[in-house]
Amino acid sequence: AKDPVRVLVTGAAGQIGYALVPMIARGVMLGPDQPVILHMLDIPPAAEALNGVKMELVDAAFPLLKGVVATTDAVEACTGVSVAIMVGGFPRKEGMERKDVMSKNVSIYKSQASALEKHAASNCKVLVVANPANTNALILKEFAPSIPEKNITCLTRLDHNRALGQISERLSVQVSDVKNVIIWGNHSSTQYPDVNHATVKTPTGEKPVRELVADDAWLNAEFIATVQQRGAAIIKARKLSSALSAASSACDHIRDWVLGTPEGSWVSMGVYSDGSYNVPAGLIYSFPVTCKNGEWSIVQGLSIDEFSRKKLDLTAEELTEEKALAYSCLS
């Protein structure tokens, strides 16, 4: 039997946490043969609720779950973890300035970065979910210099999965037959959902999404806007933000990163830019990636037309501004 892997979930008493921890305990994230020990962190006002989640995890009697740590102490939470899912953060409240929210999250990610750097396993893989996800991940990277930058990522897989879902609905095909959409850039409304390389499996082979949809006007406007605005549409319908889809996508992100992407297909991950596709280096930016042996690589050589170029640049500009705002909160 495999040794258990310690998995940290911050913000575990929140709504994504509540959907995510049972998925991890069932093997959805690391596989059905991988035992896990869950480390759950939240803040003191949520300590009692966090303990309630721990009670439910015990009650669910998950065979793969070998232990649960529920704590408000970041050091205890980070100790020995090999996977860290950072869901905790300070939400934007009505009337708050962007700078104030940024400043709160910068200080949270700065201190949690130090706790991870000192106490997590040296090869710990980090996924930041909490918004502003790309910039929180960048701050974490800055303040955890001994964690390899390749190990620090943010979640855009939900946006990627939303794009797959929209194509599947539009064409009335199975979502599992659609692949190779791309989310470029920021996990925000400037993200660019790109279908120029996406395909659908049909009885007569793989066909380009553009050819099957045969409606460039829809693909270039409504489709993009629907994916960009999907989070807001969920809030409007549910009066709460996306949680089960976010949790499921976080599992997809880690599973594919650790266990690999299938041959011939890629996924979207927010990763540290090396300047690929002329995206400024030094941003956490969502790219198409393939994963093998626990490492992601950016898919190279995809053609970028003029329409796409503008969209890649626009979301990069927003991230550059966010980075400047975050740094201004540090001084």
Ligand code: NAX
């Ligand atoms: P909730 O408000 O339900 O939960 C957040 C939890 O984090 C709370 O329990 C809170 O006490 C805790 N927390 C706050 N500060 C903390 C700290 N310093 N250390 C540890 N825990 C802390 O929000 P939820 O709906 O679960 O969303 C969590 C985050 O995910 C938000 O930032 C949200 O914006 C972000 N999202 C990101 C998505 C993505 O695709 N990247 C999609 C879904 C979601 O909107």
